[in-house]
Amino acid sequence: MIINIDNLAKKITENILKTSTKHKIKLTSVALNPEKPTLAYLNSQRKLAKKLHIDFDLIKLSSKNELLETIHILNNKNDVHGIFLAQPLPFDPFEIISKINPKKDIEGITPFNLGNLLYEKSYFKPCTADSVERILNDFTTLDGKKVTVIGRSVIVGRPVSILLSNSKNNATVTICHSHTKDLKEITLNSDIIVSAVGKADFITKEMVKKNTIIIDVGINFKNGELTGDVSPDVKEIAYVTEVPGGVGEITSLILFENLTKAL
Ligand SMILES: NC(=O)c1ccc[n+]([C@@H]2O[C@H](COP(=O)([O-])OP(=O)(O)OC[C@H]3O[C@@H](n4cnc5c(N)ncnc54)[C@H](OP(=O)(O)O)[C@@H]3O)[C@@H](O)[C@H]2O)c1
Known part of the structure; x- marks a missing residue:
């Protein structure tokens, strides 16, 4: 027996479109030396963004320092509303994740947003x-x-x-x-x-x-x-x-x- 998620998917899609058809919204994904499966996932993210009237940017990087600098820049860019960090990373991701501005942490993975989950006050859940x-x-x-x-x-x-x-x-x-x-x-x-x-x-x-x-x-x-x-x-x-x-x-x-x- 299958649990059908079509109605739920439709409801969330309609909810997104209500905002995205009225406002210019942009997602920026950052990826460190992405391999094939990550690139395939990011490609599907790009397609979904297009379907949902959302601008999408992919930034490919080749070092941890570049990644830290890029997160810093994106945190302060007004036209970037959310940052997606492609994982896995070849090192403990905590240092990078904890640098993401919690207000742009649409994955809900920063210590701030995960901490709020314990208080039942989360804005962005994982x-x-x-x-x-x-x-x-x-x-x-x-x-x-x-x-x-x-x-x-x-x-x-x-x-x-x-x-x-x-x-x-x-x-x-x-x-x-x-x-x-x-x-x-x-x-x-x-x-x-x-x-x-x-x-x-x-x-x-x-x-x-x-x-x-x-x-x-x-x-x-x-x-x-x-x-x-x-x-x-x-x-x-x-x-x-x-x-x-x-x-x-x-x-x-x-x-x-x-x-x-x-x-
Ligand atoms: N659909 C989605 O949106 C989505 C998103 C994220 C992840 N995923 C998928 O979900 C899966 C889990 O992801 P993750 O990031 O949580 O993986 P993970 O960090 O590798 O965690 C796997 C967990 O499974 C436990 N485990 C492994 N063997 C077990 C066993 N024999 N008995 C009981 N528990 C066992 C591990 O226990 P220990 O802690 O003791 O090692 C660990 O806690 C992956 O297949 C991933 O690709 C899907």
């Missing part, structure tokens, strides 16, 4: 975590539900667990990682599973009870095909988001929606 929260709120109610989040990264697993357990959503969240023992026992006892692991076929039918809601955040390549973390046969018994066409699609839109809020 886009993927926001995407998971919105897909779930669109599909079900979270209050009192048992949610298992697999993965504890700073951009996905941790913010997802904070958002779903906040005083608006009221889910009971268990966060799991590679040191978690008896994962299957935990997932079998869950109403909702969010998988942000990055391993194809990681979630199998044996790990899931009937009618569980599964948000598949994973992006993997299996035999040259894009696939998530959830094995295809899980859909026979559970509700699952698609990859591609699920979390990733909503995440890309949320990035541009945040841009309209950065005006």
Whole structure:
């Protein structure tokens, strides 16, 4: 069973267009020595920007110093409303991320915006975590539900667990990682599973009870095909988001929606 995100995508798109057709908005993406997958992603970002009437600039750089200088310049440029930092970087990204102006941090990844998440006062939430929260709120109610989040990264697993357990959503969240023992026992006892692991076929039918809601955040390549973390046969018994066409699609839109809020 598929969790359809079309209505949610349509609503967010309409919301963006309301602002972008009236104001000139610009996203600038910066990438340090981007490789093929990053360039492919940035190309799709460019296409989506065009569809949404948003100006898009890509700046390719070749050193950490150039990256720091460029962030400094973009932070102070009035016609740049949002900065997207292409990742992964070949070093700990914290030094760069913490230099991004929080008002232009449309990815919601600066320490300022992540800190506000703990206070339930965030303006820009991390886009993927926001995407998971919105897909779930669109599909079900979270209050009192048992949610298992697999993965504890700073951009996905941790913010997802904070958002779903906040005083608006009221889910009971268990966060799991590679040191978690008896994962299957935990997932079998869950109403909702969010998988942000990055391993194809990681979630199998044996790990899931009937009618569980599964948000598949994973992006993997299996035999040259894009696939998530959830094995295809899980859909026979559970509700699952698609990859591609699920979390990733909503995440890309949320990035541009945040841009309209950065005006
Ligand atoms: N669709 C989107 O918008 C979007 C956005 C961002 C990322 N992604 C995708 O989501 C996936 C996760 O991304 P990420 O940046 O969070 O990756 P990450 O930093 O590599 O985190 C992966 C997490 O999975 C955990 N893990 C690995 N093996 C495990 C196991 N056997 N049992 C339980 N947990 C295990 C790791 O545990 P430890 O912490 O113990 O190592 C880690 O916390 C990737 O496929 C990525 O491409 C998608």
